[in-house]
Amino acid sequence: MPTNVQAALAGLNAIRPTLTELYKDLHQHPELSFAEHRTAEVVAQRLSEIGLEVTTGVGHTGVVGVLRNGVGPTVLLRADFDALPVAEQTGLAYASTATGTDPDGTTVPVMHACGHDMHVSCLEGALRLLRNAAHLWSGTVLAVFQPAEEIGTGARAMIEDGLFERFGTPSVCLGQHVMPVPAGTVAAHPGPCFSASDSFRVTLHGTGGHGSRPEAAVDPVVMAAATVMRLQTVVSREIAGDDMAVVTVGSLHAGSKENIIPDSAELKLNIRSYDEEVRQTVLAAVRRIIHAESVAAGAPREPRIEPLGEFPVLVNTPEATEHTMDAFRDHFGDSRVFDSGRITGSEDVGLFAEAAGAPNCYWLFGGADPDTYARAAEAGRVAQDIPANHSPFFAPVIEPTLGTGVSAMVTAALAWLGPPQV
Numbered sequence: 001m002p003t004n005v006q007a008a009l010a011g012l013n014a015i016r017p018t019l020t021e022l023y024k025d026l027h028q029h030p031e032l033s034f035a036e037h038r039t040a041e042v043v044a045q046r047l048s049e050i051g052l053e054v055t056t057g058v059g060h061t062g063v064v065g066v067l068r069n070g071v072g073p074t075v076l077l078r079a080d081f082d083a084l085p086v087a088e089q090t091g092l093a094y095a096s097t098a099t100g101t102d103p104d105g106t107t108v109p110v111m112h113a114c115g116h117d118m119h120v121s122c123l124e125g126a127l128r129l130l131r132n133a134a135h136l137w138s139g140t141v142l143a144v145f146q147p148a149e150e151i152g153t154g155a156r157a158m159i160e161d162g163l164f165e166r167f168g169t170p171s172v173c174l175g176q177h178v179m180p181v182p183a184g185t186v187a188a189h190p191g192p193c194f195s196a197s198d199s200f201r202v203t204l205h206g207t208g209g210h211g212s213r214p215e216a217a218v219d220p221v222v223m224a225a226a227t228v229m230r231l232q233t234v235v236s237r238e239i240a241g242d243d244m245a246v247v248t249v250g251s252l253h254a255g256s257k258e259n260i261i262p263d264s265a266e267l268k269l270n271i272r273s274y275d276e277e278v279r280q281t282v283l284a285a286v287r288r289i290i291h292a293e294s295v296a297a298g299a300p301r302e303p304r305i306e307p308l309g310e311f312p313v314l315v316n317t318p319e320a321t322e323h324t325m326d327a328f329r330d331h332f333g334d335s336r337v338f339d340s341g342r343i344t345g346s347e348d349v350g351l352f353a354e355a356a357g358a359p360n361c362y363w364l365f366g367g368a369d370p371d372t373y374a375r376a377a378e379a380g381r382v383a384q385d386i387p388a389n390h391s392p393f394f395a396p397v398i399e400p401t402l403g404t405g406v407s408a409m410v411t412a413a414l415a416w417l418g419p420p421q422v
């Protein structure tokens with residue numbers, strides 16, 4: 001007797017061609033956060049064909065599909081679908097040549113460099129199989145195709161647009177992300193698993209002047225350099241060795257010419273943490289140092305610190321994660337399921353569970369060619385040879401990535417949906 005999961009997945013081979021076609025189409029037509037108009041249309045059309053109740057425009061460009069199958073739990077399955085301003089360099093036949101307009105109005109190249117096209121394809125496949133296997137379960141599947149994950153605002157936009165009031169409150173929230181680990185594997189970590197992220201733009205004010213007369217100026221270039229260096233001491237000198245935080249100054253701009261002292265400098269900072277107390281310690285230290293370096297340099301004005309965005313820490317509910325991982329181990333076998341540990345990346349998927357008051361399980365699935373990965377691991381060169389998310393070379397192998405993502409989504413959904421009604 002096949003298990004329910006095996007019975008539901010029996011149709012997987014038959015739908016691989018249409019899923020591959022969907023994946024390549026989305027990969028060739030990536031769209032930036034909140035500009036996912038074509039993507040939303042493609043998703044909505046395919047969900048209608050499958051027979052879901054489809055609503056578009058939820059949280060700007062989000063799409064919701066509801067699959068009702070009698071009385072039972074409501075299970076939220078989430079796939080994000082925005083892309084990034086990255087120029088694709090994979091050389092794939094289906095590589096993107098698309099462009100988009102960034103928030104400053106600049107035309108930028110666009111690429112699915114985080115694999116969200118894979119997430120959409122896997123969820124679409126899972127919905128097909130769950131619809132075909134409706135005799136094996138009961139309840140409601142709430143399929144959430146989320147915009148603007150990369151800027152951390154899409155989940156909140158959908159929630160604020162009445163996601164749960166309009167479509168029902170889920171009893172559990174499930175989602176997955178493709179990662180540069182061997183395709184065919186699945187991983188998760190209970191508890192805090194993706195870091196909180198806080199970003200800021202900092203403007204340091206000096207007094208401009210001729211490069212030959214520093215005594216008549218306050219040089220914001222030196223102020224910026226001292227600030228960047230001093231910020232490196234926050235993690236090394238103020239955070240305990242067994243706590244985790246990252247402070248990165250990812251952008252530093254000042255001046256235009258070698259003999260002009262500019263009147264301001266701009267830094268962009270990103271801060272990561274897993275623990276609220278650590279986060280507050282780091283944020284306070286960063287603000288203190290920025291202000292103190294300004295004072296030390298004799299700045300004519302206080303520096304300006306503007307938030308650029310934030311992600312909360314993502315917490316996997318421990319019992320819900322164990323329950324889902326048990327289902328994965330039953331289906332995939334112990335050798336293909338592992339604990340990922342904590343990830344320093346960030347995600348806004350946890351906002352759904354928080355708003356619903358429901359448990360959350362978010363897992364990872366591999367996208368790297370298993371042989372290439374094995375060779376890189378053997379040579380101790382995984383970080384160098386396996387392109388990670390956001391890299392212009394990030395290119396999940398279509399199989400077994402797609403099949404594994406579909407299987408994981410179906411397996412997890414069936415672990416939480418109700419038994420068939422008699």
Ligand SMILES: [Zn+2]
Pocket residue numbers: 114150389390
């Ligand atoms: Zn990303």
Ligand SMILES: [Zn+2]
Pocket residue numbers: 114115116149177389
């Ligand atoms: Zn992502």
